[in-house]
Amino acid sequence: MIELQQLTKRYGDKLAVDAISATIRPGVVTGFLGPNGAGKSTTMRMIIGLDRLTSGAALVNGRPYVEAPVPLAEIGALLDAKAVDGGRSARNHLLALGATVGIGPRRVDEVLASVGLTEVAHKSAGSFSLGMGQRLGIAAALLADPAVLILDEPVNGLDLDGIQWIRALLTELAQQGRTVLLSSHLMSEMQLVADHLLIIGQGRILADISMDDFIEHSTSGGVVVASPDAGALAPLLAADGVTLTSRQAGRFEVRGLTADTIGDIAAGHGLRLHELAPVAASLESAYLELTRDSVEYAAA
């Protein structure tokens, strides 16, 4: 379990993380989302003691990570996959890491196999592709069998096979009762793997909610309407809080009204409907709706 208590980080004038409090629970995958510069990496770095916190606390299994007797066994972290000594082979990199906590070749080879790097175990890590580097970073995170995993953009650079592999791995790690905190900007991927969401914007928590509740309560889903009488129907639907968008003549998407209401209005005026289809909200649409006002860096 990870507990953030009024966790704060200031860089000069910039309040990067602004008194965040949250509990990241075991047994589920928690997705950590937020626009660029929201403070995700800074929060993760503070949890694992790479950044000094300005105030508040970040507790891992009840105490600050830096006080853990065997840090590697407390949290497995993948923050920057390039942070390996490129001159060493993948196996030697893991052996050196394991040696600090009494882990030997057997466990190293086991972990190399589990991430699919056995065949290249003796190649220098510096020659690895982005995806292979990610796999090695994940191997390092898993090495000491930690109960807490923190992974910053773990699918970065992975091919489809790698993405599917990591999806299954994260689900399995959570099912084993571990705490899994995962950041990614890939919403479709996050929707498939995360059970819970912690969303931040400009250093503050915007939502701490289960994936199902977040999508279910989002009003970002719409209703697609196709009608030969669209010109007459559209003005009848106009009201406060209702938006209509149309990219094609005779077809538009309505937000803010249910399909039932639209159908009733059309029927009440004798207008024909050729299609009336609710479109479920996705994590992407719900997320965009929530973070619209807290995007710091937006293209003009």
Ligand SMILES: Nc1ncnc2c1ncn2[C@@H]1O[C@H](COP(=O)(O)OP(=O)(O)OP(=O)(O)O)[C@@H](O)[C@H]1O
């Ligand atoms: N070492 C630093 N010195 C000064 N400012 C920093 C430093 N590291 C981060 N920041 C600032 O703190 C804020 C939060 O940055 P952070 O990298 O944590 O965001 P993020 O949510 O991880 O973003 P991204 O999705 O782009 O990786 C940003 O405004 C960033 O510019």
